[in-house]
Each structure stands twice: as structure tokens, then as C-alpha cells.
Amino acid sequence: MAWLVSLTLAEGRRAGLMATAGIAIGLALNAALSGIGLSALLVKVPVVGAWIGIGAGLMMLWLAWRGWRDAGGAMEAAQGRTLLQLTGAGIVLNLLNAKAAVFFLTVVPRFLSGPDAPFREIIALGAISVGVATLVHLGLVLGAARLRRIVTRPDRVRPVRRVLALGMVAVGGWFFYTALR
Numbered sequence: 001m002a003w004l005v006s007l008t009l010a011e012g013r014r015a016g017l018m019a020t021a022g023i024a025i026g027l028a029l030n031a032a033l034s035g036i037g038l039s040a041l042l043v044k045v046p047v048v049g050a051w052i053g054i055g056a057g058l059m060m061l062w063l064a065w066r067g068w069r070d071a072g073g074a075m076e077a078a079q080g081r082t083l084l085q086l087t088g089a090g091i092v093l094n095l096l097n098a099k100a101a102v103f104f105l106t107v108v109p110r111f112l113s114g115p116d117a118p119f120r121e122i123i124a125l126g127a128i129s130v131g132v133a134t135l136v137h138l139g140l141v142l143g144a145a146r147l148r149r150i151v152t153r154p155d156r157v158r159p160v161r162r163v164l165a166l167g168m169v170a171v172g173g174w175f176f177y178t179a180l181r
Contacts, residue, residue: 104126
């Protein structure tokens with residue numbers, strides 16, 4: 001979420017919307033993979049989830065470093081990535097989020113008709129989850145897009161970018177903490 005807000009402030013609403021599309025695709029892939037048992041692997045072999053969490057933490061630290069490094073320039077300095085690259089980044093960010101896969105394993109079964117529930121039930125619940133998450137992400141992007149004019153004034157760019165970078169460091173730290181405990 002911190003990445004979406006930072007991206008939208010830096011590159012605008014269209015970039016945020018494309019990243020949101022990527023995140024939705026990544027979440028949908030997580031739901032589908034969980035439906036075929038990948039999240040069970042993450043529960044049975046915790047080291048796999050730990051390494052995925054470490055990868056996600058490293059990605060967040062890299063995004064934070066880019067935001068901190070570019071804090072001296074204009075918000076538009078971060079532009080240059082294509083909309084397809086932003087969508088891909090959203091997909092990768094969610095595929096590296098082992099917590100999303102484990103969520104589908106731990107929460108979704110409680111809402112199924114039973115242990116032998118048809119695959120369509122799992123997919124339907126995954127679609128509802130992705131839909132709700134996407135609405136939240138769209139709200140963040142649209143809100144950040146409205147604030148963009150205010151926070152991109154030259155005298156505010158550096159502090160805003162640095163605060164957002166620190167937020168991403170905190171998210172990366174959380175990924176490391178949960179992966180290593």
C-alpha cells in the first residue's frame with residue numbers, strides 16, 4: 001500500500017492504476033495457486049515462506065532506497081517505467097507476498113462448504129477477496145492522486161518522498177520480522 005501511494009504521488013494516477021491492476025493479478029494468482037495447494041506447501045515447509053518473505057523485504061528496501069535517493073528531485077524524476085513494467089512490478093510484489101498465499105489457506109477454508117468443496121468455491125472466495133483488496137487499493141490510488149498537486153510542490157517533495165521511503169523501510173522490516181521469527 002505504501003508503494004502504491006508513493007508511486008501515485010510520484011508518477012500520477014495512471015501509474016497507480018496500472019500497478020493496482022498488477023497487484024490484483026498477483027493476488028488472483030495467489031488465490032489460484034493456493035487453491036491447487038501451494039499455500040499448503042508454505043505451511044508445511046516454512047523455510048520456503050521465509051525466503052519468499054525475505055525476497056519481499058528486499059524488494060521493499062530497494063523501492064525505499066529509490067524513493068530516498070530520488071527525494072531531492074521533482075516527483076516526476078521517478079518516471080521512465082512503462083505502464084506494463086508497473087503492472088509487472090505489482091504482480092511480482094504480490095507473488096513475493098507469502099502472507100497473501102497463507103491468508104488464502106487459513107481464512108478461505110472457514111467459508112467453504114466442507115473439506116471437499118469444489119474448486120469453483122475456492123475461486124469465488126478468492127475473487128471476492130481480490131475484489132475487496134482492489135477496491136481498497138483503488139481508494140488509496142485515487143486519494144493519493146487527489147493529494148498529488150498539494151504534495152508535489154517543490155518545497156514539499158523531499159520530505160514527502162523521504163517519509164514514504166521510511167514507510168517502505170518499515171514494511172520491508174515487517175516482512176523480514178515475519179519471515180525470520
